[in-house]
Amino acid sequence: MLQFKLVLLGDSSVGKSSIVHRFVKDSFDEYRESTIGAAFLSQTIKLSEQYDEQVLKFEIWDTAGQERYKSLAPMYYRNANAALVVYDVTEPGSLPKAKLWVDELKEKVSDDKLIICLVGNKLDLAAEKESSSLVDESEAREFAKDNNLLFHQVSAKTGENVIKVFEEIGEILYLQNKDKIQESKKPAGSNVSLQRPSTNDSQSCCV
Amino acid sequence: MTEGDGRLLGSESPINENVGHSQVVTCPVCGKEVKSLRKLNAHLDNVHGFNDKHASDVESSRESSVVGLNTHPQDTTLGSNNKGKIKMKTAHWKKPVDGKSVCFECGHKLNARNGLINCRKCGELFCLNHCKNAIKLNESGEYDTTTNGIWFKCCNTCYTSREGYNDFGLSKDVTSAFKRIRNTKNEDGELISLQLENRLLRLINGIIKINVRHQYSILSALRIKPEISNLERSIVEWKDDQVALKCDICSQPFGLLMRKHHCRLCGLVVCDRETSRCSSEIPVLNLMSAAPDLAFENVESLKAISQLSADIRACSSCLRYVFAHRKLQFNKTLQLPEILKQYENLHNLEMIVVNLLPRFKKALETLHDNHPSEKNAVHNLAHLRRKLLQNLALYDKLSKRIVQLEVKSEAENKVQRSIALHASAFIEEKMLPLKKIPEVLNPTTDKVEVTKSSDLLFNNLTIAEVKKYREELMVLREQKYLVENMLNSAAKERRFEEAISLKSNLLEIDMNINDLETKLGDEGF
Numbered sequence: 103m104l105q106f107k108l109v110l111l112g113d114s115s116v117g118k119s120s121i122v123h124r125f126v127k128d129s130f131d132e133y134r135e136s137t138i139g140a141a142f143l144s145q146t147i148k149l150s151e152q153y154d155e156q157v158l159k160f161e162i163w164d165t166a167g168q169e170r171y172k173s174l175a176p177m178y179y180r181n182a183n184a185a186l187v188v189y190d191v192t193e194p195g196s197l198p199k200a201k202l203w204v205d206e207l208k209e210k211v212s213d214d215k216l217i218i219c220l221v222g223n224k225l226d227l228a229a230e231k232e233s234s235s236l237v238d239e240s241e242a243r244e245f246a247k248d249n250n251l252l253f254h255q256v257s258a259k260t261g262e263n264v265i266k267v268f269e270e271i272g273e274i275l276y277l278q279n280k281d282k283i284q285e286s287k288k289p290a291g292s293n294v295s296l297q298r299p300s301t302n303d304s305q306s307c308c309v
Numbered sequence: 310m311t312e313g314d315g316r317l318l319g320s321e322s323p324i325n326e327n328v329g330h331s332q333v334v335t336c337p338v339c340g341k342e343v344k345s346l347r348k349l350n351a352h353l354d355n356v357h358g359f360n361d362k363h364a365s366d367v368e369s370s371r372e373s374s375v376v377g378l379n380t381h382p383q384d385t386t387l388g389s390n391n392k393g394k395i396k397m398k399t400a401h402w403k404k405p406v407d408g409k410s411v412c413f414e415c416g417h418k419l420n421a422r423n424g425l426i427n428c429r430k431c432g433e434l435f436c437l438n439h440c441k442n443a444i445k446l447n448e449s450g451e452y453d454t455t456t457n458g459i460w461f462k463c464c465n466t467c468y469t470s471r472e473g474y475n476d477f478g479l480s481k482d483v484t485s486a487f488k489r490i491r492n493t494k495n496e497d498g499e500l501i502s503l504q505l506e507n508r509l510l511r512l513i514n515g516i517i518k519i520n521v522r523h524q525y526s527i528l529s530a531l532r533i534k535p536e537i538s539n540l541e542r543s544i545v546e547w548k549d550d551q552v553a554l555k556c557d558i559c560s561q562p563f564g565l566l567m568r569k570h571h572c573r574l575c576g577l578v579v580c581d582r583e584t585s586r587c588s589s590e591i592p593v594l595n596l597m598s599a600a601p602d603l604a605f606e607n608v609e610s611l612k613a614i615s616q617l618s619a620d621i622r623a624c625s626s627c628l629r630y631v632f633a634h635r636k637l638q639f640n641k642t643l644q645l646p647e648i649l650k651q652y653e654n655l656h657n658l659e660m661i662v663v664n665l666l667p668r669f670k671k672a673l674e675t676l677h678d679n680h681p682s683e684k685n686a687v688h689n690l691a692h693l694r695r696k697l698l699q700n701l702a703l704y705d706k707l708s709k710r711i712v713q714l715e716v717k718s719e720a721e722n723k724v725q726r727s728i729a730l731h732a733s734a735f736i737e738e739k740m741l742p743l744k745k746i747p748e749v750l751n752p753t754t755d756k757v758e759v760t761k762s763s764d765l766l767f768n769n770l771t772i773a774e775v776k777k778y779r780e781e782l783m784v785l786r787e788q789k790y791l792v793e794n795m796l797n798s799a800a801k802e803r804r805f806e807e808a809i810s811l812k813s814n815l816l817e818i819d820m821n822i823n824d825l826e827t828k829l830g831d832e833g834f
Binding site: 159 | 780781784785787788791792795804806807810811814817818821
């Protein structure tokens, strides 16, 4: 089974943990406490037929958004295969922070295969609010396009689009690693070696 | 008949008068016969001048008038008491107009019922209610707070407008008077102490001489005693035992158990109770060593100093006069305990910080008011901040050193504890404005400049860097704890793949922690 490391970044209280919990446990907590340090969760998904029904496993590091824990982030995004940069669509201040994260990722991560996905959360709240107090969707979309990012607007509360984000990332990861997957599949699937390895050495106790 | 003479002079008792009527008495001075005691009194007063000068002009007019009996006509005795009232100049008094005058304050018509009074000060007319106050004035109706002033009625305005008046009464600056009194008292005290020292010196020298004279005599013990007691009485006149009914210091009455003693220095009669210690016998040698600056007779001429076994009784007040300031001087020359020496340094540092802080705040304000990007102001501020931090760091170090000192007594322990308490409170209080600085200054640009230009205090790291690294270290340690927990639960639930990832993360965290610790060096936790 393929494993991929995924990290969530973004300003505090934009809903990073909520997105993860929606994805992993399919639950939502109105009064989630803010994350301390970085939380670790994992989830497997099965891709559609189009992608050979491949099963992927995401190891997700959900980092804390508070300034205090900012120094932890590099450790988690360094070897990541994918990064979700989250902002809050009802909080205009969170998009610039998200942009800063994207810049940092581009600068610090040398791996050009890193998949970055810009995610606007709390879509459910956007309907209630006046459009003037919302983040301009086109601006975010433009930014994503300019920087070659994936872009989604989701709602962790209703679950809207959440799975889709991960599926899309999974599909891209699958495509990136297709060759390897097929290589690794072949020998594993065809023969099983029944030969017991030789124990004819002096180091071993069972003769 | 002279038995009543002593009493006659001053007495005005009616009994004497009655007795006097029936008998003929002779004047004790000139022998002249007078018919009654009354007449004798008058005769003594007038002819022999036993009474005041006014008496003479009375004699001629009224033979029967007795000066001593307070029936003197008003123009003399009463006149002298109320001199001011009579001599007060009335030129400034406003003349009342019948039926038309009104109270200057309330405007009511003035008549016999509500009064018709001139304020003695301003001379305006007032009703009784508005001219109630009493102040001291001189003859011409001006304020006079000295003893020469006499109490007069005045209106409210004059009452409240005099100098020094406030709602609680009259305030008078008596500092200079107090200073004068204090100085004279001090001088008196010095004189007394000089006198007492002199007496002590003479007494001790006398005792030494007596001892020297008799040091080879067999009967020395017999002879020395009376000679010393003669000497003692020649130094100062002793107060009469018979008159003394109570101790001159504690005022307790003497009795069987409260024996009388004479202080050899002032001659007063004092008690010798253990509780009050009004007087005590002190060995001469102790007195001499307590006052080494006095010119005592050369003791070496004595066979052995230990022979000088005499005691001197002195009262507590004399001892205080002679020895209190000596003891103070002596204590001053003693070396301070280590803890107090250190505290002095600490205190000096404290003063520096206290003096610097207002300057720092001022610099901060000017920076805030003006343009925040002004180079000079920022530099000045950074300089002050650095200075403050250095001093506070030193202060902290010093206070810690004080806390680590070994104490020799309970008192020192107490002092140490309170110093520690005070120091931590002080640092906390004074650090607060320094912590605020990033908020006050422009958080992105100026802060960097301030911290960059500040001196390298710790380990080639700026304070800001140390702070940052410590913060990071703390976060990392938190994270390590979290990951360890996650790893444990993953292992328990047999999620081995997760456990592998977590383990590698844990290794990474450990590496980072090590990195930071080496960077911080001594400045870690």
